[in-house]
Amino acid sequence: KKNWGSLGGKRKTVLHCAQRMFASQTEGELKVTRILKEKFPGATAIKVTDISGGCGAMYEIQIESEEFKEKRTVQQHQMVNQALKEEIKGMHGLRIFTSVPKH
Template sequence: MAAWSPSTAALLLRRICAIPLLHCAQRMFASQTEGELKVTQILKKNFPQATTIKVTDISGGCGAMYEIQIESEEFKEKRTVQQHQMVNQALKEEIKGMHGLRIFTSVPKR
């Protein structure tokens, strides 16, 4: 098998990396997607004591996978698995159409 020259390898690397980097830059400055807004609204309704709710579409904007960060008093004295079950229950209908979900929960510090 022949090795690629450094210039060929660099060209391939630029082509491979350019698309995700451009996509990330565009996504960084964009407002929330429809899916992010919908999930945020549902979480606000189900966790009225939440001090932080952050929903991020980590699938590139297609709504297949989300990362959720939520801080709420409702999680007090509950184990992490119970906190995540609460979030899953709140989003049970939306989860049916998702590929994956990352959940980070916490209780506000006093």
């Protein structure tokens, strides 16, 4: 028999992550998407993927916006980081992919 007590407070997180693996979109993905849509209203594409198995610990963000035009990649990523400043505090990591729409 497995000793779940050895996980301490992580047991709930493990169970939560296992349950979320089968959901279409996690609450975290929806929240991050909503924030990015508010901060980048002209974005032509926004895709947020929880790459931590649904735990909300790590996300991959793909965003395409005219607002990134004539900005270096590091500046584009800083804009996304700033938009998600509060949410990032509770994350383990973030992968950001930004682009400018092609006309």
